[in-house]
Amino acid sequence: MDGRKRVLLAAPRGYCAGVDRAVVAVEKALQRFGAPVYVRKQIVHNIHVVTELEAQGAIFVDEVDEVPEGAHVVFSAHGVSPAVVNAAADRGLHAIDATCPLVTKVHREAVRFARDDYEILLIGHDGHEEVEGTAGEAPEHVTIVNSPDEADTVEVRDPSKVVWLSQTTLSVDETMETVNRLRARFPELHDPPSDDICYATQNRQVAIKKVAKEADLVIVVGSANSSNSVRLVEVALEYGARAAFRVDYADEIRQEWLDGVATVGVTSGASVPEVLVREVLDALAEAGYGDVDEVRTAEEDLMFSLPKELRQDVSGQRDDRALGGRLR
Numbered sequence: 001m002d003g004r005k006r007v008l009l010a011a012p013r014g015y016c017a018g019v020d021r022a023v024v025a026v027e028k029a030l031q032r033f034g035a036p037v038y039v040r041k042q043i044v045h046n047i048h049v050v051t052e053l054e055a056q057g058a059i060f061v062d063e064v065d066e067v068p069e070g071a072h073v074v075f076s077a078h079g080v081s082p083a084v085v086n087a088a089a090d091r092g093l094h095a096i097d098a099t100c101p102l103v104t105k106v107h108r109e110a111v112r113f114a115r116d117d118y119e120i121l122l123i124g125h126d127g128h129e130e131v132e133g134t135a136g137e138a139p140e141h142v143t144i145v146n147s148p149d150e151a152d153t154v155e156v157r158d159p160s161k162v163v164w165l166s167q168t169t170l171s172v173d174e175t176m177e178t179v180n181r182l183r184a185r186f187p188e189l190h191d192p193p194s195d196d197i198c199y200a201t202q203n204r205q206v207a208i209k210k211v212a213k214e215a216d217l218v219i220v221v222g223s224a225n226s227s228n229s230v231r232l233v234e235v236a237l238e239y240g241a242r243a244a245f246r247v248d249y250a251d252e253i254r255q256e257w258l259d260g261v262a263t264v265g266v267t268s269g270a271s272v273p274e275v276l277v278r279e280v281l282d283a284l285a286e287a288g289y290g291d292v293d294e295v296r297t298a299e300e301d302l303m304f305s306l307p308k309e310l311r312q313d314v315s316g317q318r319d320d321r322a323l324g325g326r327l328r
């Protein structure tokens with residue numbers, strides 16, 4: 001330790017376009033239709049965002065059968081299977097689909113490859129909402145591959161008609177390892193038409209790789225059920241950080257993590273409002289790490305328009321975007 005305490009702040013970090021859109025969709029639905037508005041599953045995987053939206057009148061449920069008939073329900077950014085869409089329609093619910101368009105893209109790929117009778121090896125975490133939604137588009141055609149090791153044992157019907165797709169928030173490196181191991185067994189394995197791991201996941205991993213090389217400690221702000229946040233901890237450790245921890249809030253930082261630490265890397269997952277990062281920086285400043293340098297590896301300016309159910313404002317005007325920023 002050279003004695004100079006500093007923070008390297010990764011950029012891009014925090015909110016992606018899909019999370020921003022989903023959070024604004026719930027806020028907009030509350031404004032438009034009044035509380036309560038129901039949300040199936042956590043709108044995005046961040047405890048702070050969920051708590052703030054609950055305070056505004058959102059009610060989070062696990063399944064649509066918990067929503068009163070005729071009420072408004074928002075589907076989360078992670079997407080839903082057709083079975084959920086149908087169950088909501090059967091209950092007469094007014095559904096607002098906040099599925100990230102980059103998740104919808106993977107759904108469409110699954111539908112298309114299933115129609116062409118491919119067996120789809122879906123690389124992702126069994127039980128994650130996004131994987132359940134994507135697999136639900138073509139359950140007869142999808143086999144989930146959880147890890148590189150599973151690539152060595154998964155069985156397929158016809159090795160000449162196999163394609164891989166993936167969850168959007170995985171580790172890029174680990175996914176490539178899984179694909180390589182699948183291809184070693186199934187040389188005719190098809191690739192998806194474009195990257196399934198989204199731009200935000202990739203950009204945040206590239207930034208933390210650069211920071212991790214110089215960091216004694218990396219702190220990732222994000223919730224335990226946030227796939228891309230958990231991946232950032234793993235990637236930081238792989239790329240040279242001596243230690244890496246995930247926190248929801250600044251008060252979870254332990255004094256002993258900072259023992260002997262000169263450089264602290266800080267980043268946040270795609271579902272994390274910047275206010276939580278600021279609180280971590282304030283806590284670090286109090287501990288003597290007030291010197292903050294940003295390490296930026298990409299610029300991001302992508303925005304998605306609101307779900308179509310919310311694009312007209314009350315006066316009938318088109319309202320592609322609005323609001324935003326409340327929870328930042």
Ligand code: SF4
Binds near residue numbers: 100101102
């Ligand atoms: S992490 Fe990627 S796929 Fe998920 S909501 Fe954000 S942009 Fe969409």
